[in-house]
Amino acid sequence: MWAASLSEERTWQASWQAKNPRVQAIAEELLQNEFSTSEQIEQLQLKGLRAILEIAGRSVPYYRSLSQLQNEPAHSAEELLSHLPILRKVDVQLNFEVLQGEHLPEHLRGNLIMQSSGTTGKPTRVLFNAESHRRRETGGTPATGGSSSAGGSENARVSYDRSDS
Numbered sequence: 001m002w003a004a005s006l007s008e009e010r011t012w013q014a015s016w017q018a019k020n021p022r023v024q025a026i027a028e029e030l031l032q033n034e035f036s037t038s039e040q041i042e043q044l045q046l047k048g049l050r051a052i053l054e055i056a057g058r059s060v061p062y063y064r065s066l067s068q069l070q071n072e073p074a075h076s077a078e079e080l081l082s083h084l085p086i087l088r089k090v091d092v093q094l095n096f097e098v099l100q101g102e103h104l105p106e107h108l109r110g111n112l113i114m115q116s117s118g119t120t121g122k123p124t125r126v127l128f129n130a131e132s133h134r135r136r137e138t139g140g141t142p143a144t145g146g147s148s149s150a151g152g153s154e155n156a157r158v159s160y161d162r163s164d165s
Contacts, residue, residue: 006035045077053080061098089124096125 003009009031018024033041056063066084074080092099112128128136 006032009035042076046074046080049077049080059101059103061102062095092126093122093124096127100127 003012013031018027033044036044053063053066057066058064072080072083074083111130112133113125114128114133115123115125117123
């Protein structure tokens, strides 16, 4: 069945509801987006990107100088993104410490560092919190390249950062 409107779709979907309230809220948001205009979706994307820039500017030392971008006059997320510098692998390697968020809730703090073996150059460190690492390792979030380690290397090392404990 194809619904022509949001109200028709809600009527059709009334026969089922997700048991988890968070899942149901996401389903409702997706449903509303399905029937939103492209202009409405573009404004939601722009609003979300500005929120991410505000959090990054407040919490991540590397991005503090970019926090003014949240107020950059832009009509679309694409336009706003064009003002951001591209974060390259070498930038992550050289600025690992200042790319970590500060003042984050405990469950969001990175406490697991994975490092590539460096067979193609300088090893690259990647910071995970315990939950994101668990999901990645158990298939909750697919790992890229079919590898279970950072950077696609089968020889990645894992170390726990004890600085937050």
